[in-house]
Amino acid sequence: MSPFIIKAIQLILSLSLLIVLHELGHFIPAKIFKTRVEKFFLFFDVKFALFKKKIGDTVYGIGWLPLGGYVKISGMIDESMDKEQMAQPPQPWEFRSKPAWQRLIIMLGGVTVNLILGFLLFMMILFVWGTNYMGPEQMDKGFAVADSFKQYGFQDGDKVLEIDGEPLQNSMDVNRFLMLRGINTITVQHQNNQTETIKVPDNIGEKMFKEGVMQPFMPFRRPVIDSIIEGKPAIKAGLKKGDSIISINGENIKYWNELNHFTKKNKQKDLTIVYQRGDEVQSTNVAPDEEGMIGVAVSNNLPYTIAHKDYTLAESISEGFKDGYWTLRDYVYQFKYVFTKKGATQVGGFGAIGGMFPDAWNWQSFWHTTALISIILAFMNILPIPALDGGHVIFLLYEIITGRKPNEKFMEYAQMVGFFILIALVLYANGNDIYRAIFDK
Known part of the structure; x- marks a missing residue:
C-alpha cells in the first residue's frame, strides 16, 4: 500500500474519532440538561447524507463533505441558520430556554473532551510504549551547530547537558525548547570536555523563525x-x-x-x-x-544509540500530563507566528495534517499524532470567532456578566460572518497545501 493511502487512512480515522468525541462533548451535557438535539452528524450533509437514522428525537448520520461534524441543538443560532424555528415562541426543551450557565457548559463540552482526550492519550502512550530518547550519553559525537549559533559560543560536537539549569533527558528537544519556551541559558560540553553555560538572546525563538534556522542543533548524520x-x-x-x-x-x-x-x-x-x-x-x-x-x-541514519525508558502507571499519568500541558502551551505560543508574512505562508490544511502521520502504519505514532491534533482542535475551537465554540462562549459570558442576551439579529449576522471567515481560512490553508505540492519540489 502506498504511503499516501496509509496517511489518508490514518487522517480519516483520526479526524473521525476526534469529531465524534468532540460532538459528544456537546451532546451529552445537552441531554443531561434535557435539551433536544435534532441532529448528530459526522461530516456535513449538504443536500444529502451518506447515511442517516432517526433514534428518538435525534437523527444520527454521516455526511459526504469531510470538513468536520456538528450537532444541531433545538433553539440555537448555529450554522444551520434555522430562522423559522427561531421565529417561534421558545420551548422548554430548546437551548435558548436554558439558564446561561447550562448553555455555557454545553458549548464548552466539545473543547473539554478534546483536551481531556489529548492528555489521556499522552498518558496512555507513555504507559504502553514508554519513550525513546537520546541524551548526552547516547550522543557521544554531540551536535552539528548552525553557523548563526556559533557566534554565541556553541561549537560543532557540543553535547547539550542542561536548559536553564535543568537537566535535559532528550537532547533532541533543544531546538523546540529554543523556539517555543523562551530559553535563557544552555549548558553544553564541548569536544575538549570543558563545560560551559551559554546565554542566548531573549528573542531567540523569533530570530530562529525569521532567519529560517529552525534546527540550529542537528545530529550528525551520515552523508547518505x-x-x-x-x-x-x-x-x-x-x-x-x-x-x-x-x-x-x-x-x-x-x-x-x-x-x-x-x-x-x-x-x-x-x-x-x-x-x-x-x-x-x-x-x-x-x-x-x-x-x-x-x-x-x-537519510535519517543516525550514528547514535537510542535509550528507552518505561513508565509505571503513576509516572505515565504525571509525565503524560506534562506532555499535554507543554503541547498546548507550545502551540499557543507559536500561534503568534501565523500573523506574520512568513507564518501565513506556512499555514496548512488537510494535506499538512495528513503529513504529520508516518508513511507506514504505527499505532504509537498514530495515537501520538491524534493526541496532538486533539489539543490543537481544542485551542482552535475556543478562539473567539463566531461560528466556533469560542464565539458562542464569548456571547454567553457577555450574557452572564451583563444579565442581557445579545440581540438575535446580531447573533445571526455574527454567525454568518464567522462562517464565511472559517470558509476563507479553510480555502486558504488547503490552497497553501496545493501550492506547496506543485511548486515546493
Missing part, C-alpha cells in the same frame, strides 16, 4: 542521500537516492553537516563529488545554487 529535489543541481549531476558521499574537492566527508558547510561556502562554484553507489565508486561535478544548496535530502 535519501531523496533528490526536482529542478536542483543534484539532478543534473546524476546523483540518486542511496548514494553515499565520500569526498568533495578531495576533502573526506564523514557527516552530512560537513557537506552542507562546504556547499554553502562555495555557492555557484563547480565542485567534484566522489560517492559510492552500490559496490562502485563514482564521481561527478555539481555547482550549488545561489543558496549553497545542491538539492538533496539526507
Whole structure:
C-alpha cells in the first residue's frame, strides 16, 4: 500500500474519532440538561447524507463533505441558520430556554473532551510504549551547530547537558525548547570536555523563525542521500537516492553537516563529488545554487544509540500530563507566528495534517499524532470567532456578566460572518497545501 493511502487512512480515522468525541462533548451535557438535539452528524450533509437514522428525537448520520461534524441543538443560532424555528415562541426543551450557565457548559463540552482526550492519550502512550530518547550519553559525537549559533559560543560536537539549569533527558528537544519556551541559558560540553553555560538572546525563538534556522542543533548524520529535489543541481549531476558521499574537492566527508558547510561556502562554484553507489565508486561535478544548496535530502541514519525508558502507571499519568500541558502551551505560543508574512505562508490544511502521520502504519505514532491534533482542535475551537465554540462562549459570558442576551439579529449576522471567515481560512490553508505540492519540489 502506498504511503499516501496509509496517511489518508490514518487522517480519516483520526479526524473521525476526534469529531465524534468532540460532538459528544456537546451532546451529552445537552441531554443531561434535557435539551433536544435534532441532529448528530459526522461530516456535513449538504443536500444529502451518506447515511442517516432517526433514534428518538435525534437523527444520527454521516455526511459526504469531510470538513468536520456538528450537532444541531433545538433553539440555537448555529450554522444551520434555522430562522423559522427561531421565529417561534421558545420551548422548554430548546437551548435558548436554558439558564446561561447550562448553555455555557454545553458549548464548552466539545473543547473539554478534546483536551481531556489529548492528555489521556499522552498518558496512555507513555504507559504502553514508554519513550525513546537520546541524551548526552547516547550522543557521544554531540551536535552539528548552525553557523548563526556559533557566534554565541556553541561549537560543532557540543553535547547539550542542561536548559536553564535543568537537566535535559532528550537532547533532541533543544531546538523546540529554543523556539517555543523562551530559553535563557544552555549548558553544553564541548569536544575538549570543558563545560560551559551559554546565554542566548531573549528573542531567540523569533530570530530562529525569521532567519529560517529552525534546527540550529542537528545530529550528525551520515552523508547518505535519501531523496533528490526536482529542478536542483543534484539532478543534473546524476546523483540518486542511496548514494553515499565520500569526498568533495578531495576533502573526506564523514557527516552530512560537513557537506552542507562546504556547499554553502562555495555557492555557484563547480565542485567534484566522489560517492559510492552500490559496490562502485563514482564521481561527478555539481555547482550549488545561489543558496549553497545542491538539492538533496539526507537519510535519517543516525550514528547514535537510542535509550528507552518505561513508565509505571503513576509516572505515565504525571509525565503524560506534562506532555499535554507543554503541547498546548507550545502551540499557543507559536500561534503568534501565523500573523506574520512568513507564518501565513506556512499555514496548512488537510494535506499538512495528513503529513504529520508516518508513511507506514504505527499505532504509537498514530495515537501520538491524534493526541496532538486533539489539543490543537481544542485551542482552535475556543478562539473567539463566531461560528466556533469560542464565539458562542464569548456571547454567553457577555450574557452572564451583563444579565442581557445579545440581540438575535446580531447573533445571526455574527454567525454568518464567522462562517464565511472559517470558509476563507479553510480555502486558504488547503490552497497553501496545493501550492506547496506543485511548486515546493
